Amino acid sequence: MISQQILQKIESLRTGWQTAPLLVSEAQAAEICGYLFEEEIETLDELETRWITDFIYYDCADRSHRWAEHYKVKVLKEHVEKLYQKPSGSILVALFRNIEALSVSGEQKSENALLHLFEDVPSQLLILVTSQSPGKIISTLQSRMVMMDQWSAQWGINPHQEAIDAYVAGDIEPLFAMTLAPSKESKFTKDDALWVIRGLQEAIKYGKLSPRHAQRISETRVLLETTNTIAKYLIDQLLISLACE
Numbered sequence: 234m235i236s237q238q239i240l241q242k243i244e245s246l247r248t249g250w251q252t253a254p255l256l257v258s259e260a261q262a263a264e265i266c267g268y269l270f271e272e273e274i275e276t277l278d279e280l281e282t283r284w285i286t287d288f289i290y291y292d293c294a295d296r297s298h299r300w301a302e303h304y305k306v307k308v309l310k311e312h313v314e315k316l317y318q319k320p321s322g323s324i325l326v327a328l329f330r331n332i333e334a335l336s337v338s339g340e341q342k343s344e345n346a347l348l349h350l351f352e353d354v355p356s357q358l359l360i361l362v363t364s365q366s367p368g369k370i371i372s373t374l375q376s377r378m379v380m381m382d383q384w385s386a387q388w389g390i391n392p393h394q395e396a397i398d399a400y401v402a403g404d405i406e407p408l409f410a411m412t413l414a415p416s417k418e419s420k421f422t423k424d425d426a427l428w429v430i431r432g433l434q435e436a437i438k439y440g441k442l443s444p445r446h447a448q449r450i451s452e453t454r455v456l457l458e459t460t461n462t463i464a465k466y467l468i469d470q471l472l473i474s475l476a477c478e
Contacts, residue, residue: 235261235264235265235268236381238381239255239261239265239381242255242359243265243268243269243324243359246323246324246356246357246358246359247323247324247357249356249357250356251354251355251356251358252354252359252379253351253354253360253377253378253379254329254351254354254360254361254362254377254378254379255359255360255361255362255378255379255381256362256363256364256367256370256375256378256379256380256381257361257362257363257381258363258458259276259277259330259363259451259454259455260454260455260458260459261381261458262277262328262330262361262363263275263276263277263279263280263455265359265361266280266288266326266328266361269324269326269359270285270288272285275452275455276448276451276452276455277328277330277363277451278448278451280328286321286322287320287321287322287324287325287326288325288326288327288328289312289315289316289325289326289327289328290328290330291308291309291312291327291328291329291330292330292331293309293329293330293331293332293333293334293335293343294330294331294334294438306343306346309343309346309347310346312327313346313347313350316350316355316358316360317355319357320357320358323357324357324358324359325357325358325359326358326359326361327358327359327360327361328361328362328363329347329360329361329362329363330363331363331364331365331438332362332363332364332370332374333364333365333366333367333369333370334438335347335370335371335374344371344373344374347374348373348374348377351374351377351378352377362378365431365434365435365438366431366435367380391428391431391432392425392428393408393411393425393428393429393432394432395407396408396411397429397432397433397436400472401433401436401441401442405472405476408429408468408472409469409472411425411465412465412466412468412469412472413469421464421465421468422464423457423464425464425468426457426464426465426467426468427454427457427458429468430450430453430454430457430468433446433450433475434447434450434451434454437450445478446475446478449471449474449475450471450475453467453468453470453471
């Protein structure tokens with residue numbers, strides 16, 4: 234369910250106002266885009282391949298051109314330039330995915346390409362920002378966003394990182410021990426489950442886990458954020474399926 238706060242911002246944009254970039258979860262971004270474009274959108278991966286009027290998509294973690302950093306900066310600048318045009322409808326939507334990737338060494342030029350845009354967002358432009366690691370977002374960009382995902386605001390050091398690293402390295406017991414404990418004894422919560430998802434997604438991003446698992450992990454995160462299914466059960470099923478592939 235889209236919050237009333239976000240709906241109010243959308244309505245103000247339709248009447249020609251401005252709003253700062255919104256830092257949201259991937260599930261929220263998919264829901265907002267589905268609402269605006271009147272389409273069924275379950276994951277952000279779908280948006281990358283669709284041709285939607287008044288929509289710009291950019292994944293800051295895209296490594297397909299890592300051999301040519303100037304190329305990435307050029308593409309990002311081209312995307313930013315398009316955002317100063319008037320939308321054909323009432324709102325132009327820009328999605329910057331995995332923005333924490335700009336915090337790595339050598340991305341300062343990319344940061345600069347976004348900074349002016351984030352400082353003074355054009356009217357009728359809705360900028361949605363997602364991140365797997367909000368704590369790693371460059372401070373100059375983060376300070377210009379409005380945090381809409383309260384869980385993301387609490388992110389810092391992953392409390393389950395050691396168990397996740399062990400799982401990725403082939404030792405599955407530490408993570409399974411958390412999810413398979415008897416329910417009365419287990420303190421494995423939804424937040425714990427989201428930490429595990431975050432850790433697995435980062436493992437894929439940095440080449441420690443095969444990208445073929447990305448879709449299944451993303452689907453589990455959406456379920457965690459949108460359903461009442463027991464988090465421990467969802468993570469248990471995810472870990473079993475990954476271990477069997």
